[in-house]
Structures are given as C-alpha cells and as structure tokens.
Amino acid sequence: MTLSRLFHDTLSMLKGMKVTILYLTRPSRVVTQQYPENRETLKFPERFRGQVVMPHDEKGEHTCTACTLCEKACPNGTISILTTKNIASKRVLGEFIYRFSTCTLCNLCIEACPFDAIRMGHGFEMAAYKRDELDYVLNKKEGR
C-alpha cells in the first residue's frame, strides 16, 4: 500500500519534472514578447481586450440596431447611443459614442449585444493628451 503510493507519487513528480524540462528545452514555447522592439510583429491572443470597435462590412454597413442594450449593460456610462429617424421614420442609430477614458474593458457590452455589432479590438498605445480625444464615434454612418 505505502510502497505503491510511494511509487505512484515518485512517478507523478517525475512527470511534473518532465513538463518543466520540456518548457526549458523548447524556446518556441516562450510566451514573452519583447514589446517595443517587436511592435511591427506583435501577436495578440484571440481574446485580448483593447478598445470597443464596431466592425463594418465591405459596403460600410454595421449591424447595430440602436437597441441600447449595451448602453444599459455598461456599468460606467461609457456608451451613449444617440438615435435618429430614417426616411421611413424608423428609429435607427445616429451616433454610437464610446468614451474610452471611462471604459474598464469589462466586456459586458459585448456580451449584451444580440447582433454582434460590437467587439473588443486589439488597439494599444491609446494614450492621448486630452480626455475628449478619447471619445470616439464608432459607427461610420447612420443605421438604416
């Protein structure tokens, strides 16, 4: 009993040592990126959270319907949705205002969106000299 446990424990310790030595002997597994030097080749993980962006398709259209779920989901009041009316007097998105200065990149607005109209971008080096330079209008044109 004790002997078999000893054998099993030793084996599992050796397994752990094998895992770490494989990390040591394979330089390709190093995840550190030497940032200022490799700015051009910087690779981001898929779920990296930069600022909120609104993807537009090739015709320049977005899928936002101005339902304001994201505005309600935001704990900081970072998002303001200004609506307008189109020619059929239907309520559509006028301006999607996103204030990066108060955003905590919490991802709640993305989860709230039922149309996948917004997502987390991979932006970095976002610093600005004035706070209002961090206010963005995400949509390029009004919704239809």
Next chain:
Amino acid sequence: MIAYSANHPVGDFIRANLPAPLAALANGALSVVVLMVLVVVVAILLVWLERKVCARFQARLGPTRVGPFGLLQPIADSLKLLLKENIKPRAVDTLAYFLAPLLPITGSFLVLAVMPFDHNLQVADPQAGMVYIAAVSGMGILGILIGGWGSNNKYSLLGSMRAGAQLFSYELSMVLCMLLVVMASGTGSLREIVLSQQGTVRDWWIFKLPGAGALAFVLYLISSTAELNRGPLDLSEAESELAGGFHTEYSGMGFSMFFLAEFVNMFASAGLGATFFLGGFLAPQFGIGPLDHILAFIPGFIWFFAKTGALIFMYMWFRWTFPRLRIDHLLSLEWKFLLPVSMANLLLAATLVTLGWILP
C-alpha cells in the same frame, strides 16, 4: 595513476621565499581573498542563472535588458541593495538583529574552506572534514533563528521557528548520507574521499555501492534541498504565508547578506554532493582509451564546477517544478520516511562494505 601534489605552486613559492610564520600568514590571507572573490562571483552568476532558468521553466525570458542576455542584472541589483538604507525597526533586539545576517554567510564561507576544488586547490584539509562540515553548516540555522527572534515580528519568528525545526531534522538524514560515504571510503577528509573514487565512472560512490550509493545520493539531494531552504521545502521563507519569513524585517545589506548566503550555500551544498558522490574534481573516465585521455586532460576544477553546476541545475529544477509542502507534512516526511530509510540504507551499506560487495 599520476600522483598529484596537494600543494599549490603559488603556496610553495610563498613558503620558499618568506620566513615560516609570515608565509603562513600570507598564504592564509591569499586563500581568504580567493574564497571571497569566488563567493561574490558565484553568487552573482547564480542569481542570474536562477532568474534565467526559472523564467525558462515558466515559458518566460527572464532578464534580457541589462547587458547581453541580462548578464549585468545581478550587478545592478546588488548596487541597488548596497545603496538602500538599512532600516532598523524600533522594537528589535539590536545585537541579534545585526548579528544574524552575518552568520549564514560565515557558515557557507567556512564550508568552502575545506572544499576540494582541484588536486591542489583546497584551503584546508582536516582529517575530520565531514564532521567539520556538519558543525559549521549549523551556523546558517543559528543565523536564521537569531534573525527571526531579533526582528520581534510574528512572521519572522514563525519563519525562523519553522526553519529551526526543518533544518535540525533534515540535517540528520543529510549527515547520515555523508556518513555512508565516509564509512565506505574509510576517511573523513574530503580530499581523501575524492581520491577514493579514482578509476572509471563506476568507481564514484553513487555507483560503487550497488543500490545504496544511488539511494543515498537521492536522499542527499532531498535533504540538502531542505537544508538550503529552497523550494519546495522553503517553509521558513514561504512568501505567500509569512511575507518572507525570517528576513521580513531586513532591508539593504542585511537582506542581501541572507540572499548571498542562500546562493553560496547552494553552491557549497552542490559541491559537497559532487565531492561525496560524483567524484569531485576527478575527470569522468569511461574505460575508452582516447576519450579518457581527452577528458583527463581537462583540469580538475573545471570538472568540479561542471558537476556542481549540474547539481545546482537539479536544485533549480526542483524549485520551479514542485509546490511547497505544509510544515507538518515536511516534518513527517523527514521523521517517518527519510530518516528510517537513510538509517536502513546506512545499515545496508555497512553490510555491503563488510562483505566486500563493493563494485570493483
């Protein structure tokens, strides 16, 4: 087998040209200076190596900015430590607080004094070298205990009490493993122990005593890891539980002395492991003519440092692979497992030696 002189040419030169008392003084001063340089260089290299190896075990890069491959990083660190203020908290016991950082480094320094680096590179070679090592390595424990008590801080005290319990228990099985080699080689002098392993690789004590030597080597690795206060057995520091343990209150030079001692101790411990089990400064011989000649041509101290380096790498490997033990698990591992096993191993080795079943 070529007979090597135990005296270094420089020492002989000084003895030949100075009157006896002066020569002894000059040789002593010279060896102390050499050892001090060795301590500093080894500590700086090991700090760098530890950070690099640790980083690569965790799929990081480690220091890369200061100097090529971050080689100058430990120098920058030690400059920072030198310039920092040595803060003395109000409630500490002044004498104990300032005495404690000096003791561990003194202990490891004294161990290095009997370390056989090469045939003629050994400061002193007492007949009871192994007893001397067991005695002076206790000074490190004393420093940690005094430091924890003198800091007047509950975390320091807890850490040092843990260290006391841990080091006193693990010293037993470590000394028993050394004793096994002393018994098999029939001498306590470190130089003689190395010379008793002459011949091929099979004559090293790790292989020469069938089974018992390898087991003793493994036990030595485990117990010396505990003795060094290194992970996974670094209960006395335990950053996550005790905020640094015995050196919580130390800053600047006090802290750097503990830090230095930790790395020099690791070097000394790995060096002792190489001396006792891996043939010390002897070149590995495989019984293949030309290869043996090439290997024997490489000077002994390089072999010593290579073997020591391999053992140091083992220590780092352990540290960055295994999680930390709990204090009661640690003590029951020693008292219920390592100590009985090392005693039985000693008995086994004694039987082997008596029956003459040592590999030729």
